[in-house]
Amino acid sequence: MFEYFFAQYREYPTFDIVLEIVAVIFGLLSVWYAKKDNILVFPTGIVSTLIYVYLLWKWTLWGDMMINGYYFVMSIYGLYHWTRKKGDVVAFPISRATKKELIIGIGIFSATFIFVALIYHFFNKFTNWYSYVDTFLTGIFFVGMWLMAKRKIENWILWIIGDIISIPLYFAKGVTFTSFQYLVFTIIAIFGYLEWKKTLDSKKQIS
Template identity: 35%
Template sequence: MTDFILEWLLNNKIELLGAILGIVYIVFSIRQNILTWPTGLVTSAIYVAVFFNARLYADMGLQVYYVAISIYGWYFWIKGKKPQNTTQVPVKNTPGLLWIKLTFVSVVLYTILLYILLNWTNSDVPYMDSLTTALSIVATWMLAKKYIEHWLLWIFIDAFSAGLYIYKGLWPTVVLFIIYTIMAVLGYIEWKKDLQHIRKEAI
């Protein structure tokens, strides 16, 4: 049994490292720590290779986007507008008009990704892969801008993705996304507390 576990760990060490770093990333994200972004950048670079080998091409492309958005989020959290006497960009709610725009962007992204996967790849899960990828693009941008509702999107995305990765047999990633789902709930709770604190101070 020990030999089997050691062999499995050796054969899946890259995916396992990505899973561990992914957990660290989400902890930093909940705490609104600037280390969210460099950690996320490294995690995404690792998962480019993992998803390529698993033929999850939309998810692979998503990781490339994550690398880019990590650089943007890193910059925005440092240089973005901050209230007086604070060192952090504040948490905020997503305006109604922005929700409409984000919904439209999500539908467009889903349609484009689905067309690409159906016509130009050998993906065996194009519909699910396109859905999680489109929503993840939007949710990560919302994280970079500190819109609290990005956590609600992640709760759905992570739970749905866990089922997808069970189907693909990516077991360390399954565990990671179950943890992600739980931590997304905790993240929403913690950011909501911070948002309520900001509102009290504004009164």
């Protein structure tokens, strides 16, 4: 069993394995803080994404590298957005996406999908099945991160879909620790959605 899941790590430098584990830990912390609607989601996410950008660049997994680079930028934006206040009140609390935001989300997905597909085609990276899945997955995660930075509950739905797809995907890519991370991500994302929905429902009752 151990050989089946971790045999590929024999060829990895010890430093890279340690970095991946550290990135996984900070990634899990980030999703946990997101579930709790805690601003620490962004500092922990920044650490995780920076490490993954480096590792994924080494592994020539460019679609995943772009996702994490985008996460880094959006984490900085989210950190600013979540700290904005009107007096003593948070300016942008948990809410549902408007029709306009959903249309923008579709636009982000489409633009990302096309861009990544062109990059993969240009560098002749469509050499296996998961390269095609990457183009779709990148679009999902780009929109999910954008919605999370804007504190929209719909972000959890996209995370759940993307995380479920990522479990077998990363295992096939030979990064088992990251695959396990996405399994935990899926569970936390489900509870994150339920927790944010509970917050929204309680606000409705008060109003």
